[in-house]
Structure formats: C-alpha cells, structure tokens
Amino acid sequence: MQKELQLSDWLPTTNKEVKIRGWDALDVILFSGDAYVDHPSFGPAVIGRILESYGLRVAIVPQPCVTDNLQDFEKLGIPKLFFGVTGGCMDPMLSNYNANKKRRDKDAYTPNGEIGFRPDYATTVYSNILKDKFPDTPILIGGIEASLRRVTHYDFWSDTLMPTILESSKADMLVYGMGEQPLREIVRLMQKGVPFSSITTVKQTAVLLNADAKIPKNSNWEDVEIASHEVCLSDKKKYASNFKVIEQESNKLAARRIFQKVGDKTLMINPPCPTMTEAEIDGSFELPYTRMPHPKYNKRGPIPAYEMIKFSINIHRGCFGGCSFCTISAHQGKFIASRSQESVLREVDTVANMPDFKGYLSDIGGPSANMYKMKGKVQSICDKCVAPSCISPVICSNLDTSHKPLTDLYKAVDSHPKVKKSFIGSGIRHDMLVPEFNKNADPKELDDYTEEVMTNHVSGRLKVAPEHTSDPVLKLMRKPSFSYFHKFKERFDKINIKKGLNLQLIPYFISNHPACEVEDMANLAAETKDMGFQLEQVQGFTPTPMTVATVIYYSGYHPYTLKKVSTPISQKEKDEQHRFFFWYKEENKAWIRKTLNKLGREDLLKVLLPEKAEKWRKNKPTGETKNTYNDAIPFNQRKDKAKFKSHKKRR
Template sequence: MTRSFLPVNKKDMMNRGWEQLDFLFISGDAYVDHPSFGHAIITRLLEAEGFKVGIIAQPDWNDVENFKIMGTPRFGVLISSGNIDSMVNHYTVSKKKRSDDCYTPGGKGGKRPDRADIVYANRAREAFKNIPVILGGIEGSLRRFAHYDYWDDKVRRSILMDSKADLLIYGMGEKTILEVANLLRYGKDIKEIRNTRGTCYLTNNIGELKDYILIDSFEEVSNDKKKYALSYKVQYEEQDAISGKVIVQPHGDRFLVQNPPALHVTTEDLDRIYDLPYMRKPHHMYERLGGVPAIEEVKFSITSHRGCFGGCSFCALNFHQGRTIQSRSHQSIINEVKELVKDDDFKGYIHDVGGPTANFREASCHKQKTHGVCKNKQCLHPEACKNLIVDHRDYLKLLREIREVPGVKKVFVRSGIRYDYLLYDKSDEFFKELCKYHISGQLKVAPEHVSDRVLEKMGKPGRKTYDRFVKKYYDINKKLNKKQFLVPYLMSSHPGSDIYAAIELAEYIRDLGYNPEQVQDFYPTPGSLSTCMYYTGLDPRTMEEVYVPKTHNEKALQRALLQYRDPKNYKLVHKALTMSGRNDLIGYDKNSLIKPQRGVKPWNKP
C-alpha cells in the first residue's frame, strides 16, 4: 500500500472515503510525520488500531472555525502543544520573546499561543461541546499537578483545571491512548474512565479510591514553600510504573487524581511503534513555506531506547519517560537504518544512535525489573550503586551492526554519553571504538559545572570523575593517533551556585584553555527537581536550604564569568571579581581572568 499523510482537511477525508473522524489531533507543532514527533506516533498508532484520525497543526486559535474544518470527531479531540512546552518554546531564560521556532514552517515564531494546551482545549470545547477533550504531550504531562510557573513566577493550578479537559494522559502515552481510545469505541463515557494507568482526572468525590497518597492542596502549596517541596518529593518518588501509587491533590472543592504510570513498553511494543508507516518528513503543504527546520536534526538519527537512570536534577525526564530503560531490538533499528539509506537525501551518515543518554541500553539493575526503581536512591549519584550493571556490549554490538549496513559510511553518537558510567566499565572496548569510529573531531559531554557543592545539587558526578574521564579520553585518542577534542556543556546559575562557585568554574575554563561559545543559564522548567529548589530554596530530597541565584544582575554576572574572554562581558566580570574580593584575578599573569582597564573602577557596596 502506498504511504500517505493522514488527513489535514475535508478533501483528504473524502479521498479516503471518510465522512467523519474518530479522533481529531490538534498539534502546536507543524505536522511532521516522523517518530521523533509525538503527534506522529500517537496518530499512527491509532490508525493501526483501525481508528480514523485527522490532524490540525498550528490552527489559528483566534477563530474557533479553524478547529471545525474536518467536522466533529466521533470519539474525541486529542491535544498537544508540541514537542516542547509552549512557554519554553516562546521565551528565553531571561523571559525575552523568541522570534524563531524550529517546529514551525520557515522557522517563524508566533504560530502557537502561550500556554497552548489551555487555549486549544478551551477552543475545542467551544467547537465541539460534548465531545471528550484529552490532553497529552510534554506540556500537559509536566503541568499535571499544581506547579511553579517561572513565567508567572507563581504556583499555577493543575493544567486540567484551566484547560477544562476531561482527561490528561501523561508520560509517553502509547499504551494509555490505545486503552482510552478502545474504551471510548466500546461505549465507555469519558467521565467513567477512572482506572487507566498514565492518566489524570478531576473529581468531586474520592470516596471510592483505595491505597492512595493525599498530598497538600493547591492552596497550601501556593502559600507554603515547605509544603510545596514536600508534595513535590512525593510526586517525584511515585513515578515508577511498578511501585508508584495513586496521588491525590485537592484543588478547592475538587480533587486531581493521578493514576500510577503506564506499564513500560516492551521491546516488541517499541519495535511496532517505530515500524509504523511514517512518511518521515514534514507535510508537503509546508514546502512553499520553507519546510520545517526541526526535521533536520532528526531525519537521519535513530532512537534506540527510552528512559534514563542518570538522575540529573534539572531534567524532567523522571516525570515523563521515567528512569527505566526501554529498548528497541537490533533488528528494528537495522530495518530503520535500511530505510534511511534509501532516502534520496541520505549521504551515508547516521547522525545519532541513542536516547536521553546514549550509552544506557539496559535496566540499571536486576531489582529494577521486578521491584521498580529505588524511591530514595539514585543509580549513579552521589556514587554508583553497588547493584549497578555496567555493560556496553549490547550498544557496541548494535553500532557495529549499523556500520556494516551497505550505504552507511559513518555512525555518530551525539545524544550524550554519561561519562561516569563509561568509566565504571572495566572494559575499554566501547570507549576505544567510540573514539575510533563514532566521533567527528569532537565529543560533546555535559559536566555542567566543576564545583562539587553545585554538582551535588545537579545530581552530577564530582569534578574528579570528570577529570579522570578527560584524561582517559585524550589518552585513548593519542593511542589511536587521533586529534579529537571535548566540548563541555556548562551551566550557570543553577541552585547551589553562588558567585564563588561561578568564579571557580571560570578558573577551570581558564586552565582548560577553553573558550565556550555557548553556555546555558539554568531554566526553571516545569517538573524538574531543580525547579522545585529554585522556587522553594529547599532541596526536597533532604529539606535542607539551598542558595538560589535569582536576580537578573546575579544571573548576568555568573553567565558572564563563563565567557570572561568576551570583551562585552568585561564590566560584568570585573564587578563579579571585585565584589567577591578576587582582585587577584585581575592582572597580567597567566592566572588572571581579565586585565586592568583604565576607567573601570572596582565595585564597592553602596
């Protein structure tokens, strides 16, 4: 059968002989039929189950008629703001409006509203009255509880309250959407769908619930940061599919109920998902508009697995994909590679093979498979768990198999290597082949910082571990007679980082002889442990106080220190050093960060 895009208008429906859709999917991203886009996976899965599905991508939310172009769907309206939270998509960490959007035709910004899930859901309710409205995707998933919102600088209610949706599917959603869709097909009322894993709903009565955890209400966590931190800790600990319990959070006279996470997808499930008949490109209606830039990063990349047990505090992955690794089979991946080779634009290079962390392919321990992940313990932080399984053999075998596919010239690994896990491997076989075959001149890694007190809050390995990795990396490359470099990702202004920690990082950059072109200022996005620290000033794991740089001035100083060689940062760096009593770093010797400059006076407290 010839592959084709799913319907985007009435004409497409007529060409398929459809009078009515079963489900309408409204997406904040442009329609790209590729498995890196959530709307593509969900709609193709529903299609494979026999449902008639259409997509309206980036509708004009100012006119409800734009939501009606394919008529009223039989079973429901599915809504996702896109692959990125709409507020993150729209605003920089300094809350300045972005002008571009790689998920939009031509890369132009402004094609979706702020808080897109809320706007789309309310428009869908207006358009279709009694038809079920179901939220999904990253925006809904990470805003399912009362949550701190960086852009409003306050705690907002569960997104279910403001969107007025009937149901919220959190996490990756495949198992859950199929169960919900089939229940609706067989006549179940959306208000009666109350026990499906991976869903949240609102109710006036929790009398029939059993074995649930009641956390502090929206009103309480809005007014008490300690209660916010304690409630977040419960949410964080109950996100495992095996051990997680029902969580209830009151909102006024209503209750938000989160059912336990959906059970993990199996290898067979993932293989099926990635074998669906994707077009693997943006819809042709975007060609005259310049295409959709986001496809370029993923078009020739392979997703090999999901989940991450790395435990980085600033990552919300625990709240969305979870900590348990779920992998595709080698054959499924090889089949996808063979499909890529057939593409007219393929030049022989696989840009990436990995997931959230490239060198995680299996569960971190045997216990995890039957008991779930540990609630109060991380696999790698502050040190490796004694039960951690360190084994790169399967990933190495996979990369070797891909290299042997006819038409493949080079296979890169770009999705991130967890370097402490790599060092724990007693065999250097994978490390050597990584350097020999899978790097193009430089390897990007994410130490993020060098101050151990900051790294502890980040959930990252200590500085000595990174230094060991750096030495081993260059030793291996030297033996291979390769001149390859490391590009470290660095972060400023993370909770725990004061101006002295920022100076320590600047000195490290100086000693490294490195000139970072880009650094990341910590961005408090919904769902992460670090965002909880940022808002409350407390580490929810210990309830200890955490220093948080919040003012625009201090964040600017910390960021400037990471790029102290940039002339435009001179005055900020000078101010940071003088106010910290580190005038020794202003001079002409090799240890200085900047030179004295006529007319720039030392900073003095007013």
C-alpha cells in the same frame, strides 16, 4: 528503494484528505502546536499512528490558527470518540521564549522556523476553544506540556504557581508520559461502550473530579494525598514537600495513586504504566510513518527540528540519570525501554533507502546516548526502589552498565552497505565511562566503547556535559564530582594520541543553577581555563515545571530535605554568574577584576587574568597579598588548590 508517497500516506489534515481515504466521519481529531511531521521522533505523529493502529480513523490539525474566526477547530467536525490536544514536542513557553523571557526569533517545529504559529500555553488555549465549541465531546490532553503541568507547578514565565493544567484547560482527562499504553486501554474501553466520563482508573492518566464525585475504587493501588493547591499558594515549604512524593511515585514500578485538592475539586493521578517491553517499543517505532513533513509545507520551507533528526535513529526511551534540572525522567521515566537490535537495523535500512540519504546518520542515540539495554540485574530490587536516580550519588550496584550491546549495535549499523558513517549526536554520560565512578562495569568494555565512539562516530568534536565544577552544586544537580571529568579527559587524551585523531572535547556547563554562587562560577572559569577550555557550549538555568531545581528556585527549599537553598533569582545575579563563562572577552575583564578583588579571591584572579592580578598585587600594601598560584604547575595538581576545596566545604 522507498516507494513513491501519496497524500493518503499521511494522516489527513483537511476534509479533502479525509474524503480521499473514503471516510465519512472521524473517531479522533488531534490538535498540535507543532507542524505535522510524520516521524517517530515527533509525539503528535506517534499518537496519531498509535490510534490508527487500534483501528481508529484519525486526523490531525497542526498549528490551528487562534487569531481568526477559529475555523480550524470546526473544519473537521466532531469526532466519535474524543479530541486529542498537545502543545507539541516542547512546552510552548520554551518554544516561544528564552531563559531571559525574551521572545525567540525562531520556532524549530514550524516551517522555515517562523514564529507566531503557536500560542503561549497552547494546550490550554486549544482545549478551551474546543470545550467552548463542543462542550459534549470529551477532550484528552497529553504531550510534554500537559505531562509536566499535571499537578500544582511553578510557571517561570508568569512567575506564578499554577494548578493542574486540567483546571485551566477544562479538559476531561490527561495522559502523562509516553501515551501508547494508556491510550490502548482508553480506546479498548470506549470501543466496548464504556462512557468516557466513567474511564477513571486507567494507569498513567489524571482526571479532575468534581466535589460530588465518588472516588473510584481500585484495590490494587495504595493512595497518598499531597498538600492542596491552595495550601501550596500560602506555604512554599508544603509545595516543596509535594514534589518528593510526585517524583518518587512517578519513578516507581508499583506506585501509589496521588490525590490533591484543587478548590472544591480533587485531582486524581493514577500510577504509571509498566516500562514498555521490547516488543511494544519496537511496534511503536515500526508503525507506517512516511518519516516526512506533510506535503502542505513543501512551499513554506524546511522545518528545523525535522532537518536535525531526519537521518537519525532513536534506540531507547527513558533516562536513569535523574538530573535535578531535567524533565526527561518526569516524562519518559527512569527505566530504560530499549528497542531490539533487529528493529533498529530495519529502521536504518529504511533511512538508508531514502532518496536524499548521502550515507551519513546524524545520531544513533536517545535521551542519553549510552544507556541502551541497561537495566537492573535483579528486577525485584528495582521493584522496591524509590530513588529518583540510578547513578547519583553513586551508581547502583544492581544496575547493569555494560556498554557491549551498544558497541555491538554501532558496529552492526556501520556494516550496512549504504552507511558511510554514523554519528553520536545525543549526549554521552562521560561519567559512566570512568571506571573509578562506574565500578560495576568492565573497564575494558568502557574503553572499547569510548574508543569506538571517538574513532568512528565523532566528527572533530565530542560533546559531554559535566555541567559544573563545584561539588555542592553538582551534588544538588545529581551529577558526579568534576574530578571524574578530569579522569575522563585523561582517557580521552590517551585515545586521541594513540589513534592520532586530533579530536576536541567540548564540555557543556550551566550557570545560575540553585546552590550556585558567583564564587562558584569564578572557580568554574578558572578550572576550565586551566584545563585549556574556552567555553562556548553554555546556558543559563531555565526553571521548567516538574524538576527539583525549579521547585528550589521558586520555594527556596530542597524538596527532599526541606532545607533552604540559595538560588540566583534576579536578572542581575544571573547575568553576573553567566558572565564568568566569557572571562576571555575584553569587555568582561574589568568587571571580573573588580568582582574577584571584592571577594578577596586573588587566587582566582591570578588564574583568569594573571597580568591584572600581578598589577593589583604590586600596588597593595605589604601583608595584604594573598597566596597566588605558580603558573607552571597544572591547576588540578597545585597544593594551594585547597583554597578552592575549602570554599566548597564552607558551602
């Protein structure tokens, strides 16, 4: 049984709690844009526990108020080492606004989902307040907001190109990515008496050097300079070209140190740390978390993000997909750091013994559900690799994609006497389960994994993310051809029938992504309708810092080819593309008919609105009717589907 928790089991958040621990001073004070949930899925808690494990006295100030007399920033005094600042588990602008730049009515990381407890650009706001009040105390910023804004970046919400967040926040140092390893070195040096200002060569950190500062030497690193912030402001192509360097160096095991001029200062981004070892990541997950929100929230209501992951288990970090619209690899890296099966099972036992556990684990997963234990077969090949993705455009022949360790882990988890069922809530890379695409793997292993998931880890619906149907769009997304989704669906249907499961396959799609045009969305609507889908899991592309797609959205250029790429920019373009997801709604039918008639795509109209297409055809003069589909033939087998393919080739 879980022990009865005391207030002192959480990191202190007030002076009263500091005194309960018998402390008269603090080494580090953390400020976070999230409510304090002491759980390994919440970054601020992880950082607090990591610092605590180094022997430091750590307190956390969650969601400090920035609209009063700012007492939250002064109440715990001045730390001996530094202030740590994070905007939270999401970029605050994503937490506060949707893809249409409208204020959200819920904040998942606040009790009861209430809004107004997190300022826009929280890291900058908090850091500026602290620097104003305590100018002589070092400020270290981290978390996803700082990590993805570490260099010149496009900010969708202000529609501006911003410099490194070190400039706007006035912070002294930035830790990017997962913070355990760089923090360990920073603390080690400070405990040896090294002044914070002299700590400039720690891996996975960035600092902004003054004009008169000497460049720190490190004979083990090569250096590379990218276009200055000022050049980026005047030359979008130069801004785009920067990103290729940034992304490649972020994903290399032996990366170069990056320099960028920002006014009369110099941004220095040190290379990333090596991928965490199994022992290191096990150690991080097995720190003494209470796994609960701080008791201060007991009367304020549940925290939605916590309720979602309360009974879930994270089994690895990192993602080698490298999707153009995704920030996971930019923050966690492309190399997978997997926990040992023993560590995972110990956490399962902890969760199973929580008082309100009913026997159901909501997720056994990670950034992508099925990348556990996957890595290069020959490490020396990975050491030299600069590719941002290990599976696009094809799966690397050096990548071990065996799903057997994961299948075995699922079975071990389910053998726990208190676990009735474990679900897979994380996204599954369906393409890696198709032998025609994943040629490295044993087809039987892939089928075993798919059957295990469908039989024992899904409740009615299996969600996967093909994202689009257009091959040119998918290529830019770094996703495989939609033909592999068809092949996965065939396997899914076969197992569904074989096992009598009656499961639904739910695909996710994105509209208005760079390279996507209205005609592509019409094709998507037609192809998915013909497959029997009425789409519901859809979203519009939201530009976020540190992605290929965002660089293209702002600059118009692909950072790897520097060729122009068309992108929906206006709200009208975005709305029109998104509308095709909902072809089945009555209010959209007249618009769809008009749009497809204008494009000369009666073939698509025939699929989406056959009765409208027939009426239109009969009223047109002879000779103007285009080829139409034979409705009795499945869409993906029709000979005149070549029209769709030819459209893709023109693009």
